[in-house]
Amino acid sequence: MNITKQNEADKLVLLIDGKLDTLTAPQLDAALREAFEASDNVEVNLEKLAYVSSAGLRVLHAAHKRVKGKGRLEISHANGTVLDVFESTGFSSYLTII
Amino acid sequence: MKIKKLSTVFRHKLLKVSAIILLCSILLMFAAVIFVVRLSTTEMLKSQIGELRDGVDYYSEFAFNSPNNYLETKPDVLTQSELDDYFHIFLATNWYYIEQDGSIPFTDDSTMRGKNASADPELAQFADIYSGKVTDFDSPQEIPSADFQSENWKKLVICRYGDNSFVVLKYAPKEYYHMLDAVVARLCNFESVGTNGSNMILRQDGVIISPAAGVRDKLHYASSTVDAEMLRAQSAENNLFLVTLNGTNYYAMYAQADGYYTLTVIPRAEVIGSLNAVMSITAFLVLLLLTVIFIRINSLTKRLIVKNIETVNNGLAEITSGNLDTEINVRDNVEFNQLSDGINATVSSLKGYIQRESERFEQELELARSIQTSAMPNVFPPFPERHDIDIFASMKPAKQVGGDFYDFFFIDDAHLVFLTADVSDKGIPAALFMMKAKTIIKSLAQSGISVENVIVSANKILCEDNNADMFVTLWIGILNTENGELSYINAGHCKPLLRRTDGRFEYLPDRADFVVACEDDVPYHGKRLTLKKGDALFLYTDGVSEAVNKDGRLFGEERLKDALNKEKSATAKNICATVSTELRVYSQDAPQTDDITMLAVVYNGGIIREKIMVDADLSQLAKVYAFIEKQFAECGFDSEALAEIGIIADEICSNIVLYAYPVDKGKLTTEFSFNPATEEASLVFIDNGIPFNPLNTPVPDFENAEARKEGGLGIFLVRKLSDRLEYKYTKTQNILKIIKKRRNAP
Numbered sequence: 001m002n003i004t005k006q007n008e009a010d011k012l013v014l015l016i017d018g019k020l021d022t023l024t025a026p027q028l029d030a031a032l033r034e035a036f037e038a039s040d041n042v043e044v045n046l047e048k049l050a051y052v053s054s055a056g057l058r059v060l061h062a063a064h065k066r067v068k069g070k071g072r073l074e075i076s077h078a079n080g081t082v083l084d085v086f087e088s089t090g091f092s093s094y095l096t097i098i
Numbered sequence: 099m100k101i102k103k104l105s106t107v108f109r110h111k112l113l114k115v116s117a118i119i120l121l122c123s124i125l126l127m128f129a130a131v132i133f134v135v136r137l138s139t140t141e142m143l144k145s146q147i148g149e150l151r152d153g154v155d156y157y158s159e160f161a162f163n164s165p166n167n168y169l170e171t172k173p174d175v176l177t178q179s180e181l182d183d184y185f186h187i188f189l190a191t192n193w194y195y196i197e198q199d200g201s202i203p204f205t206d207d208s209t210m211r212g213k214n215a216s217a218d219p220e221l222a223q224f225a226d227i228y229s230g231k232v233t234d235f236d237s238p239q240e241i242p243s244a245d246f247q248s249e250n251w252k253k254l255v256i257c258r259y260g261d262n263s264f265v266v267l268k269y270a271p272k273e274y275y276h277m278l279d280a281v282v283a284r285l286c287n288f289e290s291v292g293t294n295g296s297n298m299i300l301r302q303d304g305v306i307i308s309p310a311a312g313v314r315d316k317l318h319y320a321s322s323t324v325d326a327e328m329l330r331a332q333s334a335e336n337n338l339f340l341v342t343l344n345g346t347n348y349y350a351m352y353a354q355a356d357g358y359y360t361l362t363v364i365p366r367a368e369v370i371g372s373l374n375a376v377m378s379i380t381a382f383l384v385l386l387l388l389t390v391i392f393i394r395i396n397s398l399t400k401r402l403i404v405k406n407i408e409t410v411n412n413g414l415a416e417i418t419s420g421n422l423d424t425e426i427n428v429r430d431n432v433e434f435n436q437l438s439d440g441i442n443a444t445v446s447s448l449k450g451y452i453q454r455e456s457e458r459f460e461q462e463l464e465l466a467r468s469i470q471t472s473a474m475p476n477v478f479p480p481f482p483e484r485h486d487i488d489i490f491a492s493m494k495p496a497k498q499v500g501g502d503f504y505d506f507f508f509i510d511d512a513h514l515v516f517l518t519a520d521v522s523d524k525g526i527p528a529a530l531f532m533m534k535a536k537t538i539i540k541s542l543a544q545s546g547i548s549v550e551n552v553i554v555s556a557n558k559i560l561c562e563d564n565n566a567d568m569f570v571t572l573w574i575g576i577l578n579t580e581n582g583e584l585s586y587i588n589a590g591h592c593k594p595l596l597r598r599t600d601g602r603f604e605y606l607p608d609r610a611d612f613v614v615a616c617e618d619d620v621p622y623h624g625k626r627l628t629l630k631k632g633d634a635l636f637l638y639t640d641g642v643s644e645a646v647n648k649d650g651r652l653f654g655e656e657r658l659k660d661a662l663n664k665e666k667s668a669t670a671k672n673i674c675a676t677v678s679t680e681l682r683v684y685s686q687d688a689p690q691t692d693d694i695t696m697l698a699v700v701y702n703g704g705i706i707r708e709k710i711m712v713d714a715d716l717s718q719l720a721k722v723y724a725f726i727e728k729q730f731a732e733c734g735f736d737s738e739a740l741a742e743i744g745i746i747a748d749e750i751c752s753n754i755v756l757y758a759y760p761v762d763k764g765k766l767t768t769e770f771s772f773n774p775a776t777e778e779a780s781l782v783f784i785d786n787g788i789p790f791n792p793l794n795t796p797v798p799d800f801e802n803a804e805a806r807k808e809g810g811l812g813i814f815l816v817r818k819l820s821d822r823l824e825y826k827y828t829k830t831q832n833i834l835k836i837i838k839k840r841r842n843a844p
Binding site for chain 1: 751
């Protein structure tokens, strides 16, 4: 999995490319922590994500809880299997998915 | 016996008849000529004889009338001596002076002197003349012909002498001839009959009196005497007879003429000769006439009969050869008109009958064909739910129903039986036999026995009551679709072609066993080979390899192989289509002589089994994930499915790695298998860790996602994304099996 950072006007965008599973979840966790130190608003772009497993969901869940009231985590461009997973697990109503 | 042409027979007969007519006419003419010759010669000679006799009679009359004239005056004194002197001049043999009462006072016959005439029979006959009862009489009496022959005859001359007396003169032959010979001698001197014939006068003793010796010598026969007896022996008087004189044949005729024979002869050659020429000319004319008639009749026959019969025969030959549209039109005469009409009507009604029969037969054949066709699997693809096997077959019968057949069917989920076969005949009998063979083979094969047993048993059954002496060649294979193992038997059939995944079609080199349904105890040898994924097998009957083009050349095995390898067709249908196209191009308009049957099987692979075993450690999971992704990708799962598989794998593997081995690290084994038949992939995860049945995990509470335990989430996703989940714990192993079905076509 590759994570590319992009600074935009009011937020930091993390472009995730690859698979988000047990093996790569810690990598995203670290990236998110780092991102929220730099910015309050972080957008995770999942356009190029092949799939996400529960380990990935847990990382996003944890980050969401961490920044609650301090900043904002947005999930964007979730599609296909990824969106399906978000929706079937109820994460779509819980996380901010744009 | 050799049968001749009508014209020849007719000519021979005609020639025979003509020859007979010619012969008869010549014979008839010959007979007619003989008859005419005889008739005319008779007439000619009769007139000659008549004249001659008249001549003799005339001279005789003249000579013997003279005493009558001389004795008109009678001397007054009658004495013997005076009368002797007086009558001496008549040179008679005897003379008699007879009175009215028949007394003979004077005579030179002393025996009769002074006697009565009645004492002498010769004199007695004139009694009525002496007595004066008969006054009118001939003086010289004719010599009676009967007496003439005897030489005892006398020429009698009776003369009135004075008023009441008569003188009778008797001339014996000697005196008679003495009197007459010299007179008669001249009669024939100057006359000839025809050119070389002549008249003759002979004395009773055969001496020729006339013509005279000198004249006679000039005639071409030189005989001086003719035997009167011989003449008399030849024939009666006035009859024509043939006589040979000095080696020459003469027609001759004789008659008696007052003491002489008159004879007339003419050379036969002279009479016949002139007629011979006439006859030759006539014969030639007859011949000419017959020839003309012969030629005319011959040509008429030829024109009126033979030619017409030939026309009729040619028409009939054409009809016999199958062209029932031929019409015979010989309208020269009523008979041939009737014949033509009769034949045309017969052929026409025959044609109608054949038409009706053939329509009925066509219908029955069509029905038989549809039964036969429906007996063979003919819905393609036959197993749409299976992707491990691609099979296509076609049968194109040469006649309406053929003896070829193919068949394929699954005897269970894994075993496919397929075959092509050829019954050694065509038509309905072959089709019936084919149905029997097909049914027997199918029922035997469905019992699950080996291919050897199927064919050995089928052979035994088919041999029983095989009265038709038919046999079947076949190639049958039983394919285990799970592992590609193919067992097969070739019973006298065409060698199939096998194409390996990366190769070209090549003939299977095995030697064929004996045909089926011929000998009930021949052994059959099953062969084995293993098909790999992508391998293709092409079966056919000899209708393919022995299809002919319009020059009569066979399509042949080499051309078939080239056709199959022309392009690498992936599907069974395309393989068959390629061969069909090549066959059509090759044979063009040449008629199909045999059933064309082909069957192609493409094996898309059996069950794939792969596995990987790693230490149950996070560092090893990447390997496992890569393995799983690779297997699924190779089995044709799409990216969406791969994503779902990725999630499933991650959830389960991470769970095992993190929780299965709380104390000692163990192993994680992942087994993959894919069954193309069902399109189901199974992933089995095995660990020796603590027993854990994920199926017992409760469904997470999504209402309060924030508050719930996260542990159930992974299992939830696994449940959601897999088609089936099975768990079991055996001894020390947690075995979790996940079934994932392939949704997309490969």
